[in-house]
Amino acid sequence: MRHSYHIILIAFIVSPTINAFLFDKEGLILVPSVAFRDHSTPEKSPADWNLHNQGWYYEENPIQAFLMEKSLELIVQKDLDRNRVKMFTAEGKEKKDLCIDGLSRSMCAKTDDEGRLKNTFKMTNQEIELFRQTGGGNGKVVFQASVRNKNVKGTGEIFLCDDHGVTFISDIDDTIKITEVTSSTQTLINTFSGDFKAVEGVSEIYRH
Template sequence: MISTFLYLSLCLLSTTSAFILRNKENIILIPTAAFRDHSKVPSTDWLLYNKGWYYEENNVQAKILEKSLELVVKKDLDNNRIKLFTAEGEKNKDLCVDGLNRSMCTKTDDEGRIKNTFQLTDAELKQFIQAEGNTAKLFYQASVPNRNIRATGEVYVCDDNGVTFISDIDDTIKITGVTSNTETLINTFSGEFKAVSGMSDIYQYWQKQYTATFAYLTASPDQLYPFLREFLDRENFPTGSYHMRHFTWLDKNFISFFMSSDYIKSKTDTIEMFINNTVNRTFVLIGDIFQKDPDIYAGIYAKYSSRIGKIFIRKYSNDETGQQRLEQVFKDIPKQKWGTFESGSDLPRDNFLV
């Protein structure tokens, strides 16, 4: 039924889009990571990535989708969130990136997305770096020439040594309800995001205890980034890079987008990017049982066991079927290398990186 409503909404959007005046334009820049450039020996240079989206909103399209979804979920939805899902990327448009060692101009791709790589020397990196507690990051700007459209992006430094916690978001630290299509829509497009109890406290403790960095790896589309960032900041989660996919109307079904095989590959590729771009850094993988995190993490462990300090999977304490599934998925992983939790208070504070 949900797929039918989304399909009808898509048809309405396509038939009305030709008659709609364009609305607000904006840029979203997603926080990314910086790694040492190991193509040179010694590796004194750094590679920095920027990632974002230049788009135009359309109020009429957003209202059509909003009303269609509300017929399904029987609840008022947040039009501001829906606007980003009905916005259209600004294809092949000029953008300028500055704020680091040099300015450069680039173009968006066919979806309006921004993807570039910068190179800085170690001395240049130190010139621009800013410390935020245990976190080191840099800022840059992206702007549209001759337009009053500008955004600030963040790049988090991930050096060869240390500890990084790679955390899923939906149903790991934020209550989403991905096992229910209706609950996923309601918790995505309605009201204030709710945190899993105790997770921000334990993440803050780990950040200080292990001088750790954080990366948030999620199946959520980058259209949700502004709202996820507001949620993580409000709940006092450690700042870090975000690694998300991009939803387009070619995907048609928002629910299947969450569960697609592309999501599995995307998560795997991102974790491997962190591992392959660092030498001795240890990674802690945190996810949930409600999607494919256990399978993804087991596959990563099989290839990079020496780099994985621990795997934590969120499940309900009385879920015996889920426990049996984990025992099977993790059968080749030592027992001391993985554990389960339902809330942050279930997670160990110290001495688990064995």
């Protein structure tokens, strides 16, 4: 009887660990996006807005992430962050309904063959003013998105780019953050371990 209790206790302790390792987890990433004025109706002033939202609905593969992590660690001779590695082994969930809430109306769109959400929708200038928050140069709109019939959700931001102003588009690797792309080993280390390091002086230049 004592052995039976020990087996039950071990199973109770180990089971959550096995579940966390073996069973796939789903997630939703919403990428900061932009909105521009809609000038298709010139006589309308102020013009309405075209809003773009982008995201990725994915399913983790813990076993693939573990194998990739250990393989890369043999190359770089350094412990890596599995939370970063697992995003490179995850797979997109195709043709799934993602619904946007928190604005003047709800709407749904399907992910593409790689689980990506790329959606454009319109809002009147009056609607935008109701939901405009501070952030960026001209404010932003915050929304929520969720997977239909699943407890998978996220919060996204759409930055308002008005007709007057400057929109700045920049590279990231070795422009904003240090990646050292000329070295495969250093690229792996800077991508999958430690804190990200900014390229010195760039943030000050971008603020001018």
